[in-house]
Amino acid sequence: MxxxxxxxxxxxxxxxxxxxxxxxxxxxxxxxxxxxxxxxxxxxxxxxxxxxxxxxxxxxxxxxxxxxxxxxxxxxxxxxxxxxxxxxxxxxxxxxxxxxxxxxxxxxxxxxxxxxxxxxxxxxxxxxxxxxxxxxxxxxxxxxxxxxxxxxxxxxxxxxxxxxxxxxxxxxxxxxxxxxxxxxxxxxxxxxxxxxxxxxxxxxxxxxxxxxxxxxxKEYKKKNILIRGEDIPVTEIEKIKGVISVTKQKDEYAVKVDEDSIAPKVFAKIKNKNITKYDVTEATLNEIFIAKVGEVHE
Amino acid sequence: MSNKFWYLTKQSLRKKIKSKWFLGVNIMLLLVIVALININSIISFFGGDFSQETKILVKDNTEISFTVFKETMKELTSEEDTGKIKVVKTTKKEDKLQKNLKDNEVLIVLDDDAENFVTAKLISNEKIDNTTYQYISQGLNTTKTSIALVKTNTDPSLLAKISSPMNTERVVLSEDKSVDENMELVMSSLFPTLILPFFMLIIFLVQMIGGEICEEKTTRSMEIIISNVSPKIHLLSKVVASNLFVIIQGLLLVLYSVIGILISTKGQLSINPNVDSLLSATVDSGFLDKMITLLPAALIMMLLSFLAYSLIAGILAAMTTNMEDFNQIQTPIMLVLLAGYYLAIMAGMFDGSILIRFLSYVPFISCLVSPSLYIIGQISMIDVIISIIILIITIALMIKYGLKVYKVGILNYSNEKIWSRFAKAIKSKDV
Structure with a gap:
C-alpha cells in the first residue's frame, strides 16, 4: 500500500x-x-x-x-x-x-x-x-x-x-x-x-x-438529461429555472441541469411529445474536472 | 547497488567501444601514427628519398688532404649521428667524374695552392641540402687549417691541441635551473608532441561523458535511470567508464606507435637511427632525466586530471537539455584546456614569470603547465606535489558539492539558458 x-x-x-x-x-x-x-x-x-x-x-x-x-x-x-x-x-x-x-x-x-x-x-x-x-x-x-x-x-x-x-x-x-x-x-x-x-x-x-x-x-449535483424524439420544445426547456444549457448532439438533445429536482420539470415539457429516449445521467468526469478547476480559477 | 554501478559502467564503456565512431577514429589514428613513424619510406615510395645517403667523392690532387678531410667529416657527422654522408677517395679523371656524377653524389677536387695552402672545387648536379653543405664547408675549412699547420711544420702534439675542441665547464648557480641551454629547443619541439595525446584524450573524455549524459537527458531516459540508481552512482559510473575508456585509448596509442616502429624497422623492435639521435639529444639536454624523475608524479597528475575533467564535464552536462546546450558547455572546458596546452609549450619563453608559476598550481591546467615548468627547471618537485594536492582537494570539492548540483540539474528541463540553470542549481535549497 x-x-x-x-x-x-x-x-x-x-x-x-x-x-x-x-x-x-x-x-x-x-x-x-x-x-x-x-x-x-x-x-x-x-x-x-x-x-x-x-x-x-x-x-x-x-x-x-x-x-x-x-x-x-x-x-x-x-x-x-x-x-x-x-x-x-x-x-x-x-x-x-x-x-x-x-x-x-x-x-x-x-x-x-x-x-x-x-x-x-x-x-x-x-x-x-x-x-x-x-x-x-x-x-x-x-x-x-x-x-x-x-x-x-x-x-x-x-x-x-x-x-x-x-x-x-x-x-x-x-x-x-x-x-x-x-x-x-x-x-x-x-x-x-x-x-x-x-x-x-x-x-x-x-x-x-x-x-x-x-x-x-453523486455529490456533483449537476446532471445531464438526454432526450431523443420529435418536436422537442427547446426554447421552453431553456426557460426552466435550473436548466444550464440545451445542446443538440446528432439526433438527440443534451440538457444540463443544476440538480436532480429539475429533471421532472423538463420531463413535464416533453411528456406529450413523441419521445423515444429520456435518460437522466450523472455528470461525466470531464465536466466535473472542467467545473471544479474552473471554479478555482474564478 | 554496486552491481548496478558496475553494470552502468560496463554498459557505458561497451557502448563507446562498440561504436562506429571509436572504430573510425582508431583506424585513422593507427594510419596517422604508423604513417608519421614511417614518413621516410612513404616519401621514398612517392619518388623522394628522405634518407638517401650522400656520397662525397674526393679527388685529392694534394695527396695529403683526403685523410684529414675524411677524419674531419667522420667526426662531424658522428657527432650529429646523421650517418648519411659517405666520403670516398677517387683517382679518376675529373671530366669523367663530372660526366658520371649521380644526383646523390658530390665531387670535391682538392688542389695545392702556394698562397692558400689548399683550394677546393665543389661539384654537384643539383643544389646540395643545407645541412650537408654546412658539414662539407666545415670539413674543408678544418682540412685547410690542418694542412696549413703541417705545411708550416707545426709540432704534431701542438697541432692536436689546436684542433681539439675547447674544454668548457658549464656552471649553473641555481639548483632549479636546467643545465642545458638546448632544453628550450627540446621543449618547443618534443614536449608538445608528448602532451598532444594527453590533450586529445581529455577531449575524448569530455565528449564521451558529456555526450552520454546529454543523450540520456534528451531522450528522457534519465528519469527512469535516476529512479533506479542514485545520481551519485550514475555520475560515478560515467566517470569510471570514461576514465577507463581514455586509459584504453591511451594504451591503443602506444600500441599503434609500437606497430609503426615494427613496420619501420621491419619487425625488429630497435630504435630507428633518427629516433635514436633525437633520444641522444634529449638525454644530453637533461630532458630525459627530468622526465624519468617526473614520471610517477606526472602519471598521478594525469589520472587525477582525467578524473577532474570527467567530473566537471558530467556535472555541466547534467544541465543540458539538448545538443546545443552540450556544445555550449564544451566550449569553456576546451578553452581552459587549450590555454593549458599553449602555456605548457611557451612556458620556457617567460623564464621566471610569477603568473605562469601561479598557473601551474591551478587545477585543470596544472597537469600541462606544472610538468613543463619542472622540466625547464622553473619549479621544483615540491611545487609539482603542491599542484597534485590542490587537484585532489578540487576533486573532493567537486564530488561533495558538484554531486548535489548534478542531482538538481539532472531532472531540470526548464527552458532557461544553461548557465542560468547552473546558477540556480547551485543556489537551490536541495543542494
Missing part, C-alpha cells in the same frame, strides 16, 4: 505541492488528475524518490521510499524515456537490470510481454525504428517487467490506437489482479472513468476533489 502523507514541495517561493495526502491500497487504481503544471509530475517524482519533499512522508508498505525500494516500483513517464539507439531487447535488459533483475529473468519476461503486445518480431529492432505506439508499448513493458508493487502511469495511452489501448488496459487489469497499486494520470477522462476507483484533482498543487469516483459523481 502506498501512503502519501501531507507532502509539501516548494521550488523557491513557489509551492508546487500543497499538503497532499492520499492512499493507494494493494490492487487499487488511483487517478491523479490536474491541468498542466498542477503538480502531478512533482508528486510522481517525490513518490519515486527523485525529489525530496519539503515536508511530509511517502511510505510504500510502511517503509519510506528510497533506492532499496525503487526496484518494486514501475514508472511510465508522460514523455518517451527510451534510449532510441538501443534495440528493444537491449533497452528492456538495460532497464530490467537497473531494477535489480537477472538477465535470464528479463529475457523470459520480455518474451512474454512482447508476445502479449504482439510485437515479438521487434525484439532486435532499434527503438528509433518503431512507431510511436510500439515505442509506448516498450516503455510500458520496461516499467512492468519486474512485476512492480507500485506502478505509476503518466499518460500511458499516448500514441496508441483503440486496439492497442484495449491491450494495454488488459495488461493494467492483469497487474491489478496481481495486487499492484496503480497511480494513473491522464487528460483523457474516459480512461480515468473506466479505470479508477478513487481520484484526486489537483489545482496549483492542492487537492480540490478527493474521494471515490462514484461518490464524487
Amino acid at each position: 502506498l501512503q502519501v502523507k501531507n507532502i509539501v514541495k516548494y521550488y523557491g517561493e513557489n509551492k508546487a505541492v500543497d499538503n497532499l495526502s492520499f492512499e493507494v491500497k494493494d490492487g487499487e487504481i488511483f487517478g491523479l488528475l490536474g491541468e498542466n503544471g498542477a503538480g502531478k509530475t512533482t508528486t510522481f517524482r517525490i513518490i519515486m524518490g527523485l525529489l525530496d519533499a519539503t515536508d511530509g512522508t511517502v511510505l510504500l508498505n510502511g517503509r519510506k521510499i528510497d533506492y532499496s525500494l525503487t526496484d518494486q516500483i514501475g514508472f511510465v513517464t508522460e514523455e518517451r524515456s527510451l534510449l532510441t539507439k538501443m534495440t528493444v531487447k537491449e533497452q528492456l535488459i538495460f532497464y530490467g537490470i537497473l531494477k535489480g533483475m537477472s538477465e535470464k529473468k528479463i529475457e523470459n519476461e520480455l518474451k512474454k510481454w512482447l508476445k502479449f503486445f504482439q510485437i515479438e518480431d521487434y525484439e532486435n529492432r532499434k527503438i528509433k525504428e518503431l512507431s510511436k505506439g510500439n515505442q509506448q508499448k516498450i516503455q510500458f513493458i520496461s516499467a512492468v517487467i519486474n512485476h512492480p508493487k507500485l506502478l505509476i502511469l503518466d499518460e500511458p495511452f499516448t500514441g496508441l490506437d483503440p486496439i492497442n489501448v484495449e491491450l494495454m488496459k488488459k495488461a493494467i487489469y492483469k497487474l491489478q489482479e496481481e495486487g499492484c497499486s496503480i497511480i494513473f494520470s491522464s487528460h483523457q477522462m474516459e480512461h480515468i472513468d473506466a479505470f479508477c476507483e478513487k481520484l484526486i484533482i489537483l489545482v496549483k498543487g492542492k487537492a480540490i476533489v478527493d474521494g471515490y469516483v462514484q461518490d464524487i459523481k
Whole structure:
C-alpha cells in the first residue's frame, strides 16, 4: 500500500505541492488528475524518490521510499524515456537490470510481454525504428517487467490506437489482479472513468476533489438529461429555472441541469411529445474536472 | 547497488567501444601514427628519398688532404649521428667524374695552392641540402687549417691541441635551473608532441561523458535511470567508464606507435637511427632525466586530471537539455584546456614569470603547465606535489558539492539558458 502523507514541495517561493495526502491500497487504481503544471509530475517524482519533499512522508508498505525500494516500483513517464539507439531487447535488459533483475529473468519476461503486445518480431529492432505506439508499448513493458508493487502511469495511452489501448488496459487489469497499486494520470477522462476507483484533482498543487469516483459523481449535483424524439420544445426547456444549457448532439438533445429536482420539470415539457429516449445521467468526469478547476480559477 | 554501478559502467564503456565512431577514429589514428613513424619510406615510395645517403667523392690532387678531410667529416657527422654522408677517395679523371656524377653524389677536387695552402672545387648536379653543405664547408675549412699547420711544420702534439675542441665547464648557480641551454629547443619541439595525446584524450573524455549524459537527458531516459540508481552512482559510473575508456585509448596509442616502429624497422623492435639521435639529444639536454624523475608524479597528475575533467564535464552536462546546450558547455572546458596546452609549450619563453608559476598550481591546467615548468627547471618537485594536492582537494570539492548540483540539474528541463540553470542549481535549497 502506498501512503502519501501531507507532502509539501516548494521550488523557491513557489509551492508546487500543497499538503497532499492520499492512499493507494494493494490492487487499487488511483487517478491523479490536474491541468498542466498542477503538480502531478512533482508528486510522481517525490513518490519515486527523485525529489525530496519539503515536508511530509511517502511510505510504500510502511517503509519510506528510497533506492532499496525503487526496484518494486514501475514508472511510465508522460514523455518517451527510451534510449532510441538501443534495440528493444537491449533497452528492456538495460532497464530490467537497473531494477535489480537477472538477465535470464528479463529475457523470459520480455518474451512474454512482447508476445502479449504482439510485437515479438521487434525484439532486435532499434527503438528509433518503431512507431510511436510500439515505442509506448516498450516503455510500458520496461516499467512492468519486474512485476512492480507500485506502478505509476503518466499518460500511458499516448500514441496508441483503440486496439492497442484495449491491450494495454488488459495488461493494467492483469497487474491489478496481481495486487499492484496503480497511480494513473491522464487528460483523457474516459480512461480515468473506466479505470479508477478513487481520484484526486489537483489545482496549483492542492487537492480540490478527493474521494471515490462514484461518490464524487453523486455529490456533483449537476446532471445531464438526454432526450431523443420529435418536436422537442427547446426554447421552453431553456426557460426552466435550473436548466444550464440545451445542446443538440446528432439526433438527440443534451440538457444540463443544476440538480436532480429539475429533471421532472423538463420531463413535464416533453411528456406529450413523441419521445423515444429520456435518460437522466450523472455528470461525466470531464465536466466535473472542467467545473471544479474552473471554479478555482474564478 | 554496486552491481548496478558496475553494470552502468560496463554498459557505458561497451557502448563507446562498440561504436562506429571509436572504430573510425582508431583506424585513422593507427594510419596517422604508423604513417608519421614511417614518413621516410612513404616519401621514398612517392619518388623522394628522405634518407638517401650522400656520397662525397674526393679527388685529392694534394695527396695529403683526403685523410684529414675524411677524419674531419667522420667526426662531424658522428657527432650529429646523421650517418648519411659517405666520403670516398677517387683517382679518376675529373671530366669523367663530372660526366658520371649521380644526383646523390658530390665531387670535391682538392688542389695545392702556394698562397692558400689548399683550394677546393665543389661539384654537384643539383643544389646540395643545407645541412650537408654546412658539414662539407666545415670539413674543408678544418682540412685547410690542418694542412696549413703541417705545411708550416707545426709540432704534431701542438697541432692536436689546436684542433681539439675547447674544454668548457658549464656552471649553473641555481639548483632549479636546467643545465642545458638546448632544453628550450627540446621543449618547443618534443614536449608538445608528448602532451598532444594527453590533450586529445581529455577531449575524448569530455565528449564521451558529456555526450552520454546529454543523450540520456534528451531522450528522457534519465528519469527512469535516476529512479533506479542514485545520481551519485550514475555520475560515478560515467566517470569510471570514461576514465577507463581514455586509459584504453591511451594504451591503443602506444600500441599503434609500437606497430609503426615494427613496420619501420621491419619487425625488429630497435630504435630507428633518427629516433635514436633525437633520444641522444634529449638525454644530453637533461630532458630525459627530468622526465624519468617526473614520471610517477606526472602519471598521478594525469589520472587525477582525467578524473577532474570527467567530473566537471558530467556535472555541466547534467544541465543540458539538448545538443546545443552540450556544445555550449564544451566550449569553456576546451578553452581552459587549450590555454593549458599553449602555456605548457611557451612556458620556457617567460623564464621566471610569477603568473605562469601561479598557473601551474591551478587545477585543470596544472597537469600541462606544472610538468613543463619542472622540466625547464622553473619549479621544483615540491611545487609539482603542491599542484597534485590542490587537484585532489578540487576533486573532493567537486564530488561533495558538484554531486548535489548534478542531482538538481539532472531532472531540470526548464527552458532557461544553461548557465542560468547552473546558477540556480547551485543556489537551490536541495543542494
